[in-house]
Amino acid sequence: MSAVTFDTLQFVQTLTESGFEQKQAEALVKAQRDSLSQALENQLATKADIAKLELKLTEHEGEFKLIKLMLGIIMGGVITLVLKAFFPII
Numbered sequence: 171m172s173a174v175t176f177d178t179l180q181f182v183q184t185l186t187e188s189g190f191e192q193k194q195a196e197a198l199v200k201a202q203r204d205s206l207s208q209a210l211e212n213q214l215a216t217k218a219d220i221a222k223l224e225l226k227l228t229e230h231e232g233e234f235k236l237i238k239l240m241l242g243i244i245m246g247g248v249i250t251l252v253l254k255a256f257f258p259i260i
Contacts, residue, residue: 178199181202
């Protein structure tokens with residue numbers, strides 16, 4: 171669960187100074203705190219989320235190297251065919 175830095179006491183005091191009753195102010199503060207906590211839980215990446223992504227990237231690293239190797243071999247073959255077409259060996 172994500173921690174939310176939120177000064178609830180000051181928020182309650184501000185609301186009561188502006189005319190809200192104590193119970194109303196406390197209810198609004200609770201609703202605001204819950205809303206912020208819920209929004210942050212759904213949007214912030216945790217260390218576990220980042221670790222999962224790093225693991226997936228390392229799993230695919232070998233595949234990327236293989237694809238680069240295969241692309242190099244194909245490019246070498248194409249270059250060889252182009253050179254052979256324009257510069258035939260007698």
